[in-house]
Amino acid sequence: MSLVFVDGKLVGKTNKAVEIAKSIIEDRRNNKISQNVNVRYREDIDSLLVNTEGGRLTRALIVVRDGKPLITNEDIDLLKQGRVTWDNLVEQGKIEYLDADEEEDTYIAIEEKDLTKEHTHLEISPLSVIGLQATMLPFVNHNNAHRSVIAIKSVQQGVGIYSSNYKIRMDNDIIVAYDQEKPIVKTRIYEEENIKAHPIGKNIVVAVMSYLGYNMDDAIIINKSSVERGLFRSSFFRPYKVAELHYVGGQKDEIRIPDKDVIDYKSEEAYNLLDEDGIVSPGTYVEGGDVIIGKVSPPRFVSSIDKFRLGIQKRIETSVECRQTEYGVVDNVFVSSTSEGNKYVSVKIREDLPVEIGDKFGTRSGQKGVVGMLLRQEDMPFTQSGIVPDLIFSPYSIPSRMTMGFLLEMMGGKLGALGGRFVDGTPFIGEKEGDLRAELQSYGFRENGVEKMYNAITGDEIEANIFVGDMLYTRLKHVVTNKVQWRAKGPVQLLTRQPTEGKSKRGGLRLGEMEKDCFIAYGAALALKERFDSDKVTIPVCSKCGLVAVYNVKKKTGYCPVDGEDVPIKLIEVSNSFKILLDELKAMGIYPKLLTGSKI
Secondary structure, X not given: OEEEEEOOEEEEEEOOHHHHHHHHHHHHHOOOOOOOOEEEEEOOOOEEEEEOOOOOOEEXXXXXXXXXXXXXXXXXXXXXXXXXXXXXXXXXXXXXXXXXXXXXXXXXXXXXXXXOOOOOEEOOOHHHHOOOOHHHOOOHHHEOHHHHHHHHHHHHOEOXXXXXXXXXXXXXXXXXXXXXOOOOEEOOHHHHOOHHHOOOOEEEEEEEOOOOOOOOOOEEEEEHHHHHOOOOOEEEEEEEEEEOOEOOOOOEOEEOOOOOOOEOOOOOHHHOOEOOOOEEOOOOEEOOOOEEEOEEEOOOOOOOHHHEEOOEEOOEEOOEEOOOXXXXXXXXEEEEEOOOOOEEEEEXXXXXXXXXXXXXXXXXXXXXXXXEEEEOHHHOOEEOOOOOOOEEEOHHHOOOOOEHHHHHHHHHHHHHHHHOOOEEOOOOOOOOHHHHHHHHHHOOOOOOOEEOEEOOOOOOEOOOOEEEEEEEEEXXXXXXXXXXXXXXXXXXXXXXXXXXXXXXXXXXXXXXXXXXXXXXXXOOXXXXXXXXXXXXXXXXXXXXXXXXXXXEOOOOEEEEOOOEOOOOEEEEEEEHHHHHHHHHXXXXXXXXXXXXXXXX
16 A cells, blocks of 8 residues: 655555556646646655645656657747747646656656657756756856856856946945956857846957966966956945934934034044035045045943033034045935935945956856966067967866866857857857857868967967967956955954954954964064064063062062062063963962073
8 A cells, every 4th residue: 555645744545656646647737637736656665745835846848758749840830929828838738847756757858859768758948957047158068067056156256237227326345347248159048138238248369378377277367458458447336324313312413524622523634525515525536534424423422521511412523434445536425315304425436446466357167267467468479460368368277177168168259259240159059169160260260279379578489379269258356456455553452452353443364373384384483473472562570479560660660469579570571362361360260370580
């Protein structure tokens, strides 16, 4: 007896589980029951599983009978004419939705040419196997699957014109690239989903070669002259927002130029960029620390009687400043009100982002790289026809990652540029490699896409044949300007006296255990000591009992709380964290004794 489960619940037993499963499938194809019912007989546990609940993932497949799909060319023509709908094909049993359970007992063909009498279903399109995002990648069926997943993430991180109204939007931390283009090599999904409305890349000339050692590993070399002509030119937008809040007692914030009598008033020069309304005007150049929105607030946390004068409450300076590490031009200013009726001001700063060493770029094959060097055009290699590449890519990144689609895209881009047409790189069903080779040869180039190139520095011909082509390269959101973090001096933590953590707090970089080991391995003893002296303090120590003593800096005298003034006091340099440890040990009743001088 086979157990019968409906939506995971045991409802009975039966001796005809296989016949019932076939009957349910047949009734579904004849539109006698809901198309959302799926069934499967599991022989390993002798159970019949019937699924009807919502929320299940299902996908559409073409039904195959005797090695032939039930959908014919006539059905496709009627579908194009609008005389037949998708739902009609489902009701006729020519297309059905299968869930994960029922799909386990099916034999699915990817393409119609692969059909045999054993097949039960046919994919509507080979593209449905890889998903919507992967169909944006040209020739992705020639790439390693893992690298294709990376390529999808890379496309998501690409910068372009993300919205047609970006100039009036106040989105946080946005990078906009201006000179974006439709790819020469594209897939059919670009037209179907109108992806061309928001392009995220630039068609450039790429040479696959090693050059001067600056493109080792994942590094790339970019033509500096191309950058100066505007290649990959981008801008970074940062909004600053503030509102006039209302507080208990009728008090509220005020957006204006602070008066000289407000608490924490900066200086008259600090507010030079503000207009009469206390807001910086569009087109003004600002740098880190400049006040862009003037604001005063009532003191909410009174810590001193100084904040009151004759019973009249003073105001505190709470203006908005540009971040210390940023600069740019005021792109837009919006003055509005919140739902509560409070005044609301938004100021958007625009910072130009030309390509720099350290910026990250990616392709639709998952080949990501960081700019290792910017070379002027006269220092870049060139072809016999005088073509100078915009980018030089390392050939050692191809074999191990098995991204053959990268090479096909370059070949297709070269062919499209020569012929003035778009190349169909749709996976499985796009243009074939042999056709690309033949057409490229018809234009007078070698069928494999290689060319002779010359070293611009020496003028000599490069002995190897260099693979040159056109492809879409994308600038990623990882730009070195926004990631660089440095500090010579700055704020420290109140307890440990060590530098604060985080770029926004002007903090330092953590020197961990492995970094410490690297300093030791290189023998950089003085550099290591200097790094560990960020919280250096000088403490007095009793020479007799070894406890921390009390020291008068002005009189240069000290005494020990245990042994008095008659014992010598030694000054030693230690980490402030170590001093805190001593205090905590004493609080626990442990006597930490420091040995000084000849006792060590």
